[in-house]
Amino acid sequence: MMRRSFQVAARLGHRCILPRLDPAAAFGSSTDSLVSRFCPVKTDLKDYALPNASWCPDMLSLYQEFLEKTKSDGWVKLPSFQSNRDHIQGLKLPSGLVAASDKSDWRIFTRCIQVEGQGYEYVIFFHPFKKKSVCLFQPGPYLEGPPGFAHGGSLAAMMDETFSKTAYLAGEGLFTLNLNIRFKNLIPVGSLAVLNVQVEKIEDQKLYMSCIAQSRDQETVYAKSSGVFLQWQLEEESSPWSL
């Protein structure tokens, strides 16, 4: 498998991570190779996107449905490790974004709470050919906003994370440029919200995506959103990393 690195231009001293992109650059990694690097066959890392006792029956049964689809219908179940630092073992991010390793307990935001059922419970399935994702999301009582319901910000973060992983795997999109959410109904804590994400187009080094979050029976729409992500130029690993 061809390994690649990222060409980045980051002014970390100014806390400025704006990339300088070459408009003529081509984006090289195929979705298949990105997915295979993202989903290691063997790893010692804990995958948090597996069923546990806190999952509600709706979440469990829909998980099983999609798991069946991974066998024949082209869907891929994405693993979810504690930190993006774990994911980049298979992915590689721009070197300017990899902070010096230390002993801190780093966690990706959507896995910040590790007590089963209390925070984020979710699993993302991705379809490389259709360039779409489905995220099964069950908010716990630590994600509360109005009493008994998920905080709007917790859904916003779940959408951003699902967009993010989809954008990277579908087209090397790495950074959120825009997130626009229209909230319709509140999600009761402990229930299932199904997020359907679709890549609408890839243009001018940007990925445009849409998302609808709704109940499993599709009778209740919780929110609709759109996201724009910036593609990141890939180069051969033999090229020098530019900072």
Added chain:
Amino acid sequence: MMRRSFQVAARLGHRCILPRLDPAAAFGSSTDSLVSRFCPVKTDLKDYALPNASWCPDMLSLYQEFLEKTKSDGWVKLPSFQSNRDHIQGLKLPSGLVAASDKSDWRIFTRCIQVEGQGYEYVIFFHPFKKKSVCLFQPGPYLEGPPGFAHGGSLAAMMDETFSKTAYLAGEGLFTLNLNIRFKNLIPVGSLAVLNVQVEKIEDQKLYMSCIAQSRDQETVYAKSSGVFLQWQLEEESSPWSL
């Protein structure tokens, strides 16, 4: 102090929390009375919006600056309890949104991580007359997205929460209808982001707000956003609660 309840129309059976508003209704509670109910002089509840050893020097010194402004310049430091269930002891939310009390450990999403410095560190100052807020936000390592930087979703949630408290206190806005964020730069974990929120207008029972998140020296803009919140009609407590 006049106490009030909310008139709501919620179809919880369908998980639908769309309020049926009376277009002619007036919104009665003054900002002063809302603020005084929100900020109890004496309480046994822990206020998480107080300095701790994890706060960076920038956050500490700006906190002290705003604390001085609370004495003479009309700013109010908002307390931040573990759950909105604690805040509603002074506020009251629509009864349809108050889930039956149980022994769960409920937490407002932005206080979901209680280990100092690991998750959300923030404090919100509100100016009732100017209808604006300033949120001092320091993301910890559990809020990570790209290695070493805050997850975009964690900033989205912080903006939503600051909008939410501002909207309620400035004009009885309770529910996010729309959140639109344009991301500019990443926030390094452990550093300070200053969120300036302004109520732009109140029209047709909606509050329109803007936010800019930037470094303390204003040289780096992290993100700009707008939020629209729905006002909730208040009625005298003697009126029947309508569900």
